[in-house]
Amino acid sequence: MSSDPWGRVDETGTVYVRTADGEQVVGSWQAGSPEEALAYFERKYEGLVVEIGLLEKRVRTTDLSAKDAQAAIDHLREQVDAHHAVGDLEALRGRLDKLVATVEARREERKQQRARQSDEARKAKEDLVVEAERLAQSDQWRAAGERLRALVDTWKGLPRLDRKSDDELWHRFSHARSAFSKRRKAHFAQLDAQREEARRTKERLVAEAEALSDSTDWGPTAARYRELMAEWKAAGRAQREHEDDLWNRFRGAQDVFFAARSSVFAERDAEQSENLKLKEELAEEAEKLLPITDLKAARAAFRSVNERWEAIGHVPRDARPKVEGRMHAVERAIQEAEEAEWRRTNPEARARAEGLTGQLQAAVDKLKAQIEQARAQGNNARADKLEKELEGRQALLDQALKGLQEFGG
Incomplete structure (x- = not known):
């Protein structure tokens, strides 16, 4: 008979393994010595140890499913419970029991993980739905369309929920x-x-613009082109393949008209500039009549200047007020001189002569103050204009003073 701490072989060749419940028959051995019999069944035990060790490692280091792990544990437990090995079978059962607990813990962990993933997937899909419903009302067609396509890709990458919720x-x-x-x-x-x-x-606008391009009715046609441009802007954009061609034709028709108008206006501007020079010379000639000392001669001279003035054509619009203002100042001076002469010779004018003299003196003083103010402000053009007017006023004042002397005589 042969034995070791975990088993023995009796004289009939029967092999036993020692367990907590007593000895259990492992098998019968007739092929060799009892030592060989024990060694054989001990190797079978070592084989179980190796298999259990491998399963423990798989459970610990891989994503082996709980179902497959439990099946492997059950298979190994059947081998351990069959008592076909010599060794510490209780220790193997203990390791298998621990594996069962580990697998159950893993199963529960994965269940909770799946629950969390499901909750996360549900939240993610609900967020996608909310965003999609918001984008459904957007007028940003390109951006919203691209974002919706991206949401579809995101949806496809998320786990499925239960069928009812997912649907x-x-x-x-x-x-x-x-x-x-x-x-x-x-x-x-x-x-x-x-x-x-x-x-x-x-x-339609292009057709009208092209029809107007050779018009020489400058003012109304230019105004109509402005109206056509306003209608063009209000019409909105045509299809891309038509818009540029229509615009080029529309703009080209305007360019033809306005180029012709500019050429004509350039000639007119040159003529009006020459007219301005002539009128400035006449204004200077008229201003030399001031101060008025001989009313009859001044009146005749101004009439001659004015006749030549009227024979000259238009001047540039922006220059017209200034040059006409110079002539009007001389004309007013002559008119005021005539009025002064009438008052001087009018028997009833004596009483008003002194009042007129005072008014003229106040006007002269006011003009002097205005000239001084204009010079101080650097407005020399206004000062020069006021000085011309001052000359006329001063002349009238001098005549009024002279008239007072005559009344006094």
């Missing part, structure tokens, strides 16, 4: 995409209609 959320998501697509299609259909209407309107 409900997908229905809302799909409905939002369909609503956006329907609105976008309607928008672009309307836009196409508007652009077609704009094309017809602009073709």
Whole structure:
């Protein structure tokens, strides 16, 4: 008979293993010595140790499913419970029991993980649905369309939920995409209609612009071109393939007209500039009549200047007030001199002569103050103009003073 701490072989060749419940028959050995029998069944025990060790490692280091792990544990437990090995079978059962606990813990952990993932997936899909429903109302067609396509890709990458929840959320998501697509299609259909209407309107505007391009009715035609431009802007854009061609034709017709008008106006400006020089010379000639000492001669001389003035054509509009103002100042001086002469010779004027002299003196003083103020402000043009007027006023004042002397005589 042969034995070791975990088993023995009796004289009949029967092999036993020692367990907590007593000895259990392992098997019968007739092929060799008892030592060989023990060694054989001990190797079978070592084989179980190795298999259990490998399973422990798989459970610890891989994503072996709980179902497969439990099946492997059950298979090994059957071998241990069959008592076909010599060794510490209780220790193996203990390791298998620990594995069962580990697998159960892993199963629960994965269950909770799946629950968390499901909650996260539900939240993610609900967020996608909310965003899709918001985008369904957007008018940013390109950006919203691209974002909706990105949301679809994100949806596909998320885990499925339970069928009912997944179907409900997908229905809302799909409905939002369909609503956006329907609105976008309607928008672009309307836009196409508007652009077609704009094309017809602009073709009409182009036809009129081209018909007006050779007009020489400068003012009304330029005004009509401004109206056509306003109508063009109000018409909106035509289709891209028509817009540029229509604009080039429209702008080209305007350019022809305005180039012709500019050429004519340039000639007119040159003529009016020459007229201005002539009128400035006449104004200077008229201003030499001031101060008026001989009213009859001044009146005749101014009449001659004015006749030549009227024979000259138009001057540039912006220069007209200044040059005409110079002539008017001389004319006013002559008129005031005539009025002074009338008052001087009018028997009833004596009483008003002194009042007139005072008014003229106040006017002269006021003009001097205004000239001084204009010089101080650097407005020499106004000061020069006022000085011309001052000369006339001073002349009238001198005449009034002279008239007072005559009244006094």
